[in-house]
Amino acid sequence: MxxxxxxxxxxxxxxxxxxxxxxxxxxxxxxxxxxxxxxxxxxxxxxxxxxxxxxxxxxxxxxxxxxxxxxxxxxxxxxxxxxxxxxxxxxxxxxxxxxxxxxxxxxxxxxxxxxxxxxxxxxxxxxxxxxxxxxxxxxxxxxxxxxxxxxxxxxxxxxxxxxxxxxxxxxxxxxxxxxxxxxxxxxxxxxxxxxxxxxxxxxxxxxxxxxxxxxxxxxxxxxxxxxxxxxxxxxxxxxxxxxxxxxxxxxxxxxxxxxxxxxxxxxxxxxxxxxLCNGYRVDLCAWDWKRKFTALPPGTSRTVQVAAGKGYQPTGVLVKADDRLEVAATGSWKLDKTKPAAVTAAGDTDGEGKLVGVVFHNFQLSDEFEIGDSGAFTAPSEGQLFVRCKSDWGSVGDNFGNVTVKFSAPK
Ligand SMILES: [Zn+2]
The missing domain is CATH 1.10.390 (Neutral Protease; domain 2)
Known part of the structure; x- marks a missing residue:
């Protein structure tokens, strides 16, 4: 045309x-x-x-x-x-x-x-x-x-x-x-x-x-x-x-x-x-369609690296609604790679830098929910668990570092 x-x-x-x-x-x-x-x-x-x-x-x-x-x-x-x-x-x-x-x-x-x-x-x-x-x-x-x-x-x-x-x-x-x-x-x-x-x-x-x-x-x-x-x-x-x-x-x-x-x-x-906002990086926030997801059998765990400088990243963990998973994150990341201050996956006092997640199912996303660096969280719906470092979408490119996150399903 x-x-x-x-x-x-x-x-x-x-x-x-x-x-x-x-x-x-x-x-x-x-x-x-x-x-x-x-x-x-x-x-x-x-x-x-x-x-x-x-x-x-x-x-x-x-x-x-x-x-x-x-x-x-x-x-x-x-x-x-x-x-x-x-x-x-x-x-x-x-x-x-x-x-x-x-x-x-x-x-x-x-x-x-x-x-x-x-x-x-x-x-x-x-x-x-x-x-x-x-x-x-x-x-x-x-x-x-x-x-x-x-x-x-x-x-x-x-x-x-x-x-x-x-x-x-x-x-x-x-x-x-x-x-x-x-x-x-x-x-x-x-x-x-x-x-x-x-x-x-x-x-x-x-x-x-x-x-x-x-x-x-x-x-x-x-x-x-x-x-x-x-x-x-x-x-x-x-x-x-x-x-x-x-x-x-x-x-x-x-x-x-x-x-x-x-x-x-x-x-x-x-x-x-x-x-959409100025500063948004499509390349860093692209969806990973290749990762395979499987359920976490009771008593098992899975460990993934999560980068601060990317959008949602796949955990490989398939969840059901109301599944309760334990989380243990180690390491720290930065919300501004030019500054020395680093935060853990618990985030700073404003909640920035906190580990957060969404569940993807049939091309729909759940609301974003907080995970943090320890304790447990409940999956809001059935699907694939994706996580990221909470920060403004326009400044993902400023973030730096990785944390290691272990997800465990209780026995
Ligand atoms: Zn024109």
Missing amino acids: FSFAPRRLGGAVVFAACLLIVPAVASAQTVGSGSASGAAAPSGARQDYRSQHFLVHSDLSPAEAKQLLEKLEYMLGIISTYWAKPPKGVIECYVVKDLANWPAGTIPDDYGREKIQRKEGVTVSLVLGNEGRATVYATAEGGVAQHEAVHAYCAQNFGTTGPTWYSEGMAEMGQYWKKGELAVAVHDYVVEHIRTSEPKSLNEIVNSNDRTGDSWQNYAWRWALCHLLATNPNYAANFRPLGLGILNQKPVSFEQAYGHVADHISFEYLFFLQR
């Missing part, structure tokens, strides 16, 4: 991929921080700025334009490596801070001008076969230019940007990508929207008729799905080939790549959405 309605024009196809809609609150913040930094262009003069792969027409100040070009080149380096295709040609961009600086005729595309007026962006591409020439029209606010530049790279190098969920999800990732950084780092309004809304199902995102530029809210869900698939070790290996297949217009599909683990993805996708 393509995200745009192609218009035939002399044998070539012109398409407009995406308009990113920036919520008012985000625009206000961007403007505020810009003026506070003192980097605003007083003159508002339009100038051309060039780098290796970009030609930017803009009324940004030279310093702001330089910063933008650096960001664009940096992002292009990451995405062209990811998609294994060096960028062809130059991407032309109109990046507008104040439309008052742009008299009629200075922005060559009326549709582009209209989007800029609405503080949005659009990429207009002229495509012939599997190559194209793309022009970006973007407001200077937020990460709109970076987002659009992802579409432009795809259009110029592959002649397509892929179906809406992939095209927009990856373009959103593009504006946030930082080298070697796996933690979630998105605008606060994205986190807030996802955490306060009824989750969109995978099917709704991948197979809906939603169109590009529909709403920033839909962009948030697409970003979340792409971020999960790209960073979760359970799915990342299939995600890149799927994306390359999509862009190279091979007969690939989401169902083909992930149909056999659809339940797993749905579970981890919801898990991610419910805990």
Whole structure:
């Protein structure tokens, strides 16, 4: 399913991929921080700025334009490596801070001008076969230019940007990508929207008729799905080939790549959405689907290592509702690897660092319950016992160390 309605024009196809809609609150913040930094262009003069792969027409100040070009080149380096295709040609961009600086005729595309007026962006591409020439029209606010530049790279190098969920999800990732950084780092309004809304199902995102530029809210869900698939070790290996297949217009599909683990993805996708926050590490909180679980016969015990720097980890212990298990944990872990203070599995005075558990059954989780470093606990329901070091989901990556936990079933 393509995200745009192609218009035939002399044998070539012109398409407009995406308009990113920036919520008012985000625009206000961007403007505020810009003026506070003192980097605003007083003159508002339009100038051309060039780098290796970009030609930017803009009324940004030279310093702001330089910063933008650096960001664009940096992002292009990451995405062209990811998609294994060096960028062809130059991407032309109109990046507008104040439309008052742009008299009629200075922005060559009326549709582009209209989007800029609405503080949005659009990429207009002229495509012939599997190559194209793309022009970006973007407001200077937020990460709109970076987002659009992802579409432009795809259009110029592959002649397509892929179906809406992939095209927009990856373009959103593009504006946030930082080298070697796996933690979630998105605008606060994205986190807030996802955490306060009824989750969109995978099917709704991948197979809906939603169109590009529909709403920033839909962009948030697409970003979340792409971020999960790209960073979760359970799915990342299939995600890149799927994306390359999509862009190279091979007969690939989401169902083909992930149909056999659809339940797993749905579970981890919801898990991610419910805990989403800046700093969240999908890679560290991935679910272990391979571990085998067996019941603990009376009078026996099982010992597992639990890492502080991971999400829920399998114990291999299968429990029934109201089963009473004894626990004995040894060792200590840290909630901040840069500081010397360590705590045991009993946790600190606020309960942080305490050993806690959940029971997984049929892709559902029990509420989290406290286990601690000694004594006994009662399983709330039947299923597989998973445990973790209690800490904010956004700071799991700061944790360090392991404890050894022995679970025993009374005789
Ligand atoms: Zn887009």
